[in-house]
Structures are given as C-alpha cells and as structure tokens.
Amino acid sequence: GQNIDQPTEMTATEGAIVQINCTYQTSGFNGLFWYQQHAGEAPTFLSYNVLDGLEEKGRFSSFLSRSKGYSYLLLKELQMKDSASYLCAVSGDRGSTLGRLYFGRGTQLTVWP
C-alpha cells in the first residue's frame, strides 16, 4: 500500500522561513514531487527529487532522504501569495504502480502579514 503523511496546516509570517515535512511508505519509488495548489485552482509543479539531497530553486528548496522515506519543502522569504496547499506526491516505479502519482493530503499554509 501507499502511505504519504504531511501536516494538515501550518502558519507563518511574511518574510519568514517555513519547512513542510513529508514522510512516505510506498511499495515502489521513482521520485518525489511537490506541487502548489491555490484554492480553486489546479496544482502546479514546484520541485522533483529522486536522489538524496537538496534541490534549490529560487526561494523554494526540496530535500529527500530515501533511506528515511522523508522529504521536506523549504520556503524562504515568505510572501502572502505563498498561502496555498502544498502537496507531496510519490511516483510509482514499476508494474501496477507505474504511471501512478500518489498524493499526500496536502499542507495548507497560511502566511500572515
């Protein structure tokens, strides 16, 4: 089975740094994605990790530890527009999991002024 866990809600203030954690237990693994979804809108791709380590992309960074089944998304210099749901998703690698993207329930981030 697939189990992806992330906190339901987080709050932070403008200009701060926030880290959203994601742990996973999946029967296959072919990479971990982070998507951002504003209310009523489509999810948009933020980052991808398949090897251990940190991937940095502007204000956003994502980290992966495959041995620990753990990832985090780090958002720096928070802006009000970063208020959104952040979805952690694991890609299946073979057989019945190929082509499947298993989503966590999403972390609703609220950024206060």
Next chain:
Amino acid sequence: DTEVTQTPKHLVMGMTNKKSLKCEQHMGHRAMYWYKQKAKKPPELMFVYSYEKLSINESVPSRFSPECPNSSLLNLHLHALQPEDSALYLCASSQGLAVPSGANVLTFGAGSRLTVL
C-alpha cells in the same frame, strides 16, 4: 502552448443527465490523466491514458466513462451520477509513462467543478 484546457469550468447536472467533460493539450504529451478532488482532499487518480490507450482504471464506477479520441483530447462521459460524485475533476498530461519520472511532470488543467443534484 504549455496549457491543459478543460471545459466546462462549472457543470450542474441531475442524476439522470448525460454530460461530458473535455480536456485538450497541445504539448505533444502522450499520457493523459483524470483526477477527482474533493474539498480539502488530495487529487485521487481515476484514469490514465498512454498513447491513446487506457492504461490505468482505478476501479472507477462505470457511470464514469473515459475516452481518448486522439493524442490531444481526453473526454470524461458522465451518466447517472450520484450527489457524492460532486467534486473538482482535474485533467492532467505528461510526456509519457516510459520516460524517467523526473521528466514526467504532470501539467494540470484548471479543473471542471461538477455539482450533481
């Protein structure tokens, strides 16, 4: 063109109606997906098409019928739905199932919000 276009944006239908949701992409993607998303929940995979052939059906009830007329179009035909089927239906596309997953990033459409009365 880097978009996935879904129509209609909103749909209200009765339980005896027949309607269709449409999805279009012109990025040359060979995999297309239907997801269902309820409020404050993650997207749930329904169907995957790869090279216009149905690759995955996540045990979706037969009142949902997907169709992929060509590599750019994906439809979801709806018939005899239940009120609990009310949700946001998201279409997505990606390069293809056989590419490395890092290249297989899903591009989502804005969704069709369905209300079943």
